[in-house]
Amino acid sequence: MSEYDHYSVEKKWQNNWEENKIFESEECYDKEKYYCLVMLPYPSGNLHMGHVRNYTIGDIFARFYKMKGRNVLHPMGWDAFGLPAENAAIKNRIPPAEWTKQNITRMKKQLKTLGISYDWNREVSTCDSGYYKWNQWFFIKMWEKGLVFRKTANVNWCPSCNTVLANEQVLNGTCWRCKNLTDHKELEQWFIKITDYADELLEGIKQLATKWPKQVLSMQKNWIGKSSGLEIDFKLTCTNKKLKIFTTRPDTIFGVAFVAISPEHKILDEIKFKITNYDEAFKYIIESKKKSSAKGSRNKEKTGVKIKGISAINPINAQQVPIFLADYVLSSYSSGAIMAVPAHDHRDWEFAKRYSIPFFEVIKNKNCSSIDREPYEGKGVLINSGQFNGINSNEALIIVSNWIEKHNLGKKTVNFKLKDWLISRQRYWGTPIPMIHCKNCGIVPLQEKNLPIILPKNIGLLGEVKSPLRTSKIFINVQCPKCGIDAKRDTDTMDTFVDSSWYYVRYCDAHNCNAVFDSVKVNYWMPVDQYIGGIEHACMHLIYSRFWYKVMRDMGIVKNDEPFSNLLTQGMVTLNGSAMSKSKGNIVCPDEMIQKYGADTLRLFILFAAPIQKQLDWSSEGVVGCRRFINRIWRLFNIIHVKSNVPASEKTKADILQLMHYTIKKVTNDIEKEFQFNTAISSIMELVNFLYIYNHHSNDDGISIMVYKTVVLLMSPFTPHICEEIWEMFGNKKSILSCPWPSYDRNLLKKKFIEIPIQINGKLKGKTIISVSDSENEIKKKLIKVKKFAEELENKQIIKFMYIKNKIVTLVVK
RNA sequence: GGGCGAGUGGCGGAAUUUGGCAGACGCACAGGACUUAAAAUCCUGAGACUUGCAAAAGUCGUGAGGGUUCAAGUCCCUCUUCGCCCACCA
Numbered sequence: 001m002s003e004y005d006h007y008s009v010e011k012k013w014q015n016n017w018e019e020n021k022i023f024e025s026e027e028c029y030d031k032e033k034y035y036c037l038v039m040l041p042y043p044s045g046n047l048h049m050g051h052v053r054n055y056t057i058g059d060i061f062a063r064f065y066k067m068k069g070r071n072v073l074h075p076m077g078w079d080a081f082g083l084p085a086e087n088a089a090i091k092n093r094i095p096p097a098e099w100t101k102q103n104i105t106r107m108k109k110q111l112k113t114l115g116i117s118y119d120w121n122r123e124v125s126t127c128d129s130g131y132y133k134w135n136q137w138f139f140i141k142m143w144e145k146g147l148v149f150r151k152t153a154n155v156n157w158c159p160s161c162n163t164v165l166a167n168e169q170v171l172n173g174t175c176w177r178c179k180n181l182t183d184h185k186e187l188e189q190w191f192i193k194i195t196d197y198a199d200e201l202l203e204g205i206k207q208l209a210t211k212w213p214k215q216v217l218s219m220q221k222n223w224i225g226k227s228s229g230l231e232i233d234f235k236l237t238c239t240n241k242k243l244k245i246f247t248t249r250p251d252t253i254f255g256v257a258f259v260a261i262s263p264e265h266k267i268l269d270e271i272k273f274k275i276t277n278y279d280e281a282f283k284y285i286i287e288s289k290k291k292s293s294a295k296g297s298r299n300k301e302k303t304g305v306k307i308k309g310i311s312a313i314n315p316i317n318a319q320q321v322p323i324f325l326a327d328y329v330l331s332s333y334s335s336g337a338i339m340a341v342p343a344h345d346h347r348d349w350e351f352a353k354r355y356s357i358p359f360f361e362v363i364k365n366k367n368c369s370s371i372d373r374e375p376y377e378g379k380g381v382l383i384n385s386g387q388f389n390g391i392n393s394n395e396a397l398i399i400v401s402n403w404i405e406k407h408n409l410g411k412k413t414v415n416f417k418l419k420d421w422l423i424s425r426q427r428y429w430g431t432p433i434p435m436i437h438c439k440n441c442g443i444v445p446l447q448e449k450n451l452p453i454i455l456p457k458n459i460g461l462l463g464e465v466k467s468p469l470r471t472s473k474i475f476i477n478v479q480c481p482k483c484g485i486d487a488k489r490d491t492d493t494m495d496t497f498v499d500s501s502w503y504y505v506r507y508c509d510a511h512n513c514n515a516v517f518d519s520v521k522v523n524y525w526m527p528v529d530q531y532i533g534g535i536e537h538a539c540m541h542l543i544y545s546r547f548w549y550k551v552m553r554d555m556g557i558v559k560n561d562e563p564f565s566n567l568l569t570q571g572m573v574t575l576n577g578s579a580m581s582k583s584k585g586n587i588v589c590p591d592e593m594i595q596k597y598g599a600d601t602l603r604l605f606i607l608f609a610a611p612i613q614k615q616l617d618w619s620s621e622g623v624v625g626c627r628r629f630i631n632r633i634w635r636l637f638n639i640i641h642v643k644s645n646v647p648a649s650e651k652t653k654a655d656i657l658q659l660m661h662y663t664i665k666k667v668t669n670d671i672e673k674e675f676q677f678n679t680a681i682s683s684i685m686e687l688v689n690f691l692y693i694y695n696h697h698s699n700d701d702g703i704s705i706m707v708y709k710t711v712v713l714l715m716s717p718f719t720p721h722i723c724e725e726i727w728e729m730f731g732n733k734k735s736i737l738s739c740p741w742p743s744y745d746r747n748l749l750k751k752k753f754i755e756i757p758i759q760i761n762g763k764l765k766g767k768t769i770i771s772v773s774d775s776e777n778e779i780k781k782k783l784i785k786v787k788k789f790a791e792e793l794e795n796k797q798i799i800k801f802m803y804i805k806n807k808i809v810t811l812v813v814k
Numbered sequence: 815g816g817g818c819g820a821g822u823g824g825c826g827g828a829a830u831u832u833g834g835c836a837g838a839c840g841c842a843c844a845g846g847a848c849u850u851a852a853a854a855u856c857c858u859g860a861g862a863c864u865u866g867c868a869a870a871a872g873u874c875g876u877g878a879g880g881g882u883u884c885a886a887g888u889c890c891c892u893c894u895u896c897g898c899c900c901a902c903c904a
Binding site for chain 2: 003171172213214215218219221222223225227229245246247248249260302326327328329330332333334337338339340341345346347348350415416417535538539608609610611614615616617619621622623624625626628629631635674678679681682683684685686689692755756757758759761762763764767799800802804807808810811812
């Protein structure tokens with residue numbers, strides 16, 4: 001038999017699968033389903049090793065569950081809108097649509113050479129009008145429900161991408177895509193009211209507790225950032241205006257030393273005539289604005305300015321306290337103002353120290369450390385707190401809150417860090433927003449029958465232009481659907497995260513022209529049984545999708561509360577420790593590997609090299625080992641038919657059968673429960689190694705062939721091409737995918753004889769073979785007969801003899 | 815500063831669920847067989863140190879230190895280093 005020729009075998013089976021439509025899911029709703037989904041890629045032009053890892057993982061699940069008899073849905077599509085296409089267009093003068101299409105064609109071809117089992121019938125591309133029509137449809141539905149709204153706000157602005165960004169898309173003050181520093185701008189924009197679902201998004205985390213990675217859940221929890229507290233009105237002197245502050249520590253209210261407000265606080269305009277040092281304050285406002293948008297906005301140095309001529313009145317005891325403008329108070333969180341209690345909050349403490357503001361303690365510190373040296377942020381008994389003295393913090397939280405509410409001075413509230421989702425973008429390559437601005441009627445949504453609004457093709461993209469759609473007169477000018485007068489279309493496009501917030505339901509009914517999808521189909525396939533992707537989407541895509549699904553549920557078009565039952569986040573593939581990216585030019589392209597070693601080898605290697613949740617630093621060094629293993633499997637086909645003239649002993653036979661059943665169990669469990677593909681593969685390697693030895697020493701081909709077939713079946717999700725080929729060589733006419741996944745016999749899992757270690761005084765002194773049915777006494781008798789241990793125990797007194805069943809014998813001697 | 819996770823041979827990693835032979839499997843390495851030779855393949859070796867011609871024996875060993883236990887990579891305490899995420903959220 002010749003050396004394994006991966007090129008022709010892989011080509012053969014890829015064609016065979018396509019011709020026989022092996023990967024198409026059945027429209028058979030009484031069969032148990034399995035929906036396996038990988039995060040859809042952006043068609044950047046080339047597959048990199050991160051993609052290979054991601055899609056191979058998905059393929060293992062898809063093929064495994066198919067063999068387990070499930071009706072598997074394993075679709076693929078393209079997150080095709082977005083800025084890189086536009087940038088490429090500006091740079092190379094290729095229309096974004098064309099550039100995107102070329103890239104999709106190329107990447108699809110690459111995916112096929114990897115042998116991933118996608119049902120290409122359900123392919124979606126978010127830049128197709130047949131897809132984005134439904135973005136527009138959702139937008140209008142949400143507008144009708146009040147979930148889409150327009151407001152003027154201080155929004156994040158990326159000067160390099162020339163567009164606004166959602167909160168989630170600003171990472172450490174930089175743009176999530178281009179990594180440039182972002183700015184703030186006061187602009188009127190489209191928002192989605194994701195905050196309406198903040199509580200439910202948080203609650204839902206409990207439901208996902210064991211099925212999503214902890215890290216993702218804690219990131220989401222942190223991002224949603226719920227905190228319960230009290231909103232309190234502080235009256236101001238010299239005016240009848242009130243200032244709302246938010247606190248989670250009402251128990252410290254007697255310790256308020258000052259009130260701090262954000263320099264961007266709106267009340268400043270209303271009270272400016274009362275401020276005697278307005279010039280100074282105004283200067284500070286301008287400066288802090290500059291600082292916050294400048295580089296390194298996360299400076300820890302707290303600065304502020306005391307407002308003169310006006311003070312705040314603590315409602316609990318009518319004490320007057322000074323008001324400070326302070327840059328450490330966020331304008332975007334709650335009311336943008338706080339009551340500062342330096343004795344019990346480290347930020348207020350730092351500020352008070354810096355500006356020499358006097359303060360005193362109101363919670364007794366158990367550790368007796370002085371508040372002059374550090375603030376005490378723990379709980380304790382109230383002191384210096386008038387009628388509340390002697391009460392415990394936890395009780396005081398409730399009592400003070402009730403007191404404030406009873407006297408109409410404020411109310412209990414809940415605050416979230418989560419902000420409404422800003423979804424308009426001043427870019428071209430995205431879904432046009434289906435709204436019309438009419439002088440008479442205001443904002444008017446398009447009628448459903450007029451959807452989609454097609455994104456016009458002939459737009460001159462010269463860069464630097466904000467909202468390129470403005471330049472198209474044909475696009476902009478329209479008649480108002482309500483009153484008929486000349487009106488203008490909205491020229492912004494939607495954030496591309498809208499596209500990916502619901503694509504997983506579209507796959508269930510990918511080409512429906514009449515509705516976003518047929519609920520019967522969606523209710524069969526959803527939720528996704530296994531979702532796979534990178535952790536970088538923990539707080540963007542994965543929150544948006546959960547939100548969108550809940551909206552669809554409330555629209556009555558889907559059931560359930562959560563879209564993704566199980567989530568697996570694979571680690572990044574890096575090169576010399578840094579992420580692969582086009583701009584760094586350190587992308588390792590899979591094509592070369594596939595050509596040299598074959599897709600099976602590459603798939604096997606990328607799973608074997610490291611646990612999938614961990615980062616994998618790329619090195620092609622171990623690849624040969626995987627290729628060797630594939631060759632060993634290939635060669636076995638001939639070897640098992642060559643009979644040796646030595647009969648196998650009963651023990652050897654029992655051993656190989658035991659190992660085979662153990663391996664089936666191990667591989668099944670590793671795929672199904674543990675997501676540990678590296679150990680699944682190594683256990684198959686052990687079985688193969690043993691099979692080589694067994695076959696060498698035995699004339700029994702029946703067992704060899706049975707074990708070999710099992711190996712091929714177990715390997716087939718990992719290395720499908722070679723396994724199909726061998727399967728066919730055994731005379732099978734149907735794809736190996738139609739063969740049931742091997743099962744194991746519990747009775748054969750256990751060995752009859754095992755080798756166990758013997759410890760004396762905690763040190764390993766030797767090993768002995770025992771029968772699993774031996775009792776402690778039997779073992780004791782056997783052991784004393786062994787010369788070595790007898791010598792070891794000479795002149796010594798056995799204090800303790802322990803036999804831990806089938807694990808260890810341990811002696812304590814003196 | 816807060817949260818999550820991790821530290822095991824020359825390297826990737828296994829064993830942590832339920833305390834019980836640390837280093838599975840693979841890479842790289844060394845020796846051997848086959849070959850005119852090479853590649854490929856097959857066999858053998860290998861944590862470190864000490865003693866020994868050798869067979870072998872002993873000591874140490876999972877980031878550091880301490881504890882519980884007959885027994886700790888695994889459990890408890892203290893510390894440390896690294897990675898990721900969030901970061902003045904009152």
